[in-house]
């Protein structure tokens with residue numbers, strides 16, 4: 001039985017929650033654009049999860065040395081907690097005015113500014129937003145790097161599009177989890193290492209980059225047969241950006257919302273429309289993941305099969321593929337990554353506002369109703 005399989009979940013909420021945190025979490029439940037001191041419920045849940053104390057084999061923690069996790073958001077908090085529970089020494093690197101400093105300290109971590117954290121550690125984890133990498137790397141990281149260090153990226157774009165240029169004396173690797181930080185932590189705590197990830201090596205100066213990368217993967221709970229897929233920084237960067245823009249996030253939400261408004265504009269109730277075009281999506285995706293597209297079609301009604309073939313290809317036609325190719329070109333050329341890195345604070349604020357255009361109050365109302373009642 002693996003080390004992770006032996007671990008049991010233990011959610012000792014009442015004992016471990018500082019009252020203040022819990023209050024913030026409850027208060028936050030339905031807020032949008034919450035002020036700095038209010039933490040999203042997910043963050044609080046993440047901090048409350050306790051893994052059974054354990055430690056990795058000394059060789060694993062030795063391969064990593066002291067770890068600086070830069071950022072304490074979705075991935076950063078999960079990875080820092082998992083590393084610590086695996087017996088690694090961890091320091092969190094955050095800007096001096098970061099809202100996350102308090103959260104990291106309350107979770108019991110040492111916190112320093114980014115340059116000090118980088119200088120003090122052997123393994124440096126880039127767990128902060130990609131659009132900040134270029135600036136932060138140039139101003140606070142590059143001058144602190146020294147031989148023997150390993151830089152771990154969680155996404156390939158910054159290296160692939162040359163937004164950062166690590167010096168030759170450090171190892172540079174990537175471990176890109178196939179899921180959000182909350183799942184990285186949940187699965188570590190539960191001891192069911194379901195999460196998979198892409199891995200790649202960009203620079204192997206020490207000759208031990210793969211060994212160190214695998215030690216990192218194990219320490220954060222992503223390991224075992226069939227869990228790690230080798231790729232390159234370039235392929236991961238392009239594939240990830242393309243997937244989220246055209247299918248997983250951008251494309252999917254447009255499709256759902258177009259279906260929803262087509263039905264409601266034709267007089268069908270919002271609840272009914274939501275149940276038909278969104279609520280069942282995960283069940284269909286689950287069938288596709290388990291049995292393939294062909295297997296999914298074998299398991300739905302004749303009407304659904306016939307209608308899919310009649311309408312699907314007309315809807316997602318050659319024009320969609322043409323526009324997908326245009327999006328791909330923009331990603332491959334690095335134009336998208338450069339545009340992202342150049343976003344100003346004002347533009348980032350506007351982005352949050354503009355995202356509301358991807359949905360509508362009617363849709364959100366129906367989604368909330370079924371979220372709460374089911």
Ligand SMILES: NC(=O)c1ccc[n+]([C@@H]2O[C@H](COP(=O)([O-])OP(=O)(O)OC[C@H]3O[C@@H](n4cnc5c(N)ncnc54)[C@H](OP(=O)(O)O)[C@@H]3O)[C@@H](O)[C@H]2O)c1
Nearest residue numbers: 071072073074075098099100127128132136154155179180
């Ligand atoms: N999210 C995912 O599902 C996912 C999956 C796979 C890989 N990844 C990759 O993981 C990395 C982190 O993504 P994420 O979604 O976890 O990020 P995130 O949650 O948006 O990161 C936010 C954290 O980074 C801090 N931060 C902001 N600017 C910083 C800077 N200049 N230096 C240090 N810390 C800074 C924030 O502090 P404040 O609180 O002050 O803002 C906050 O603690 C990215 O490379 C991403 O592509 C993400």
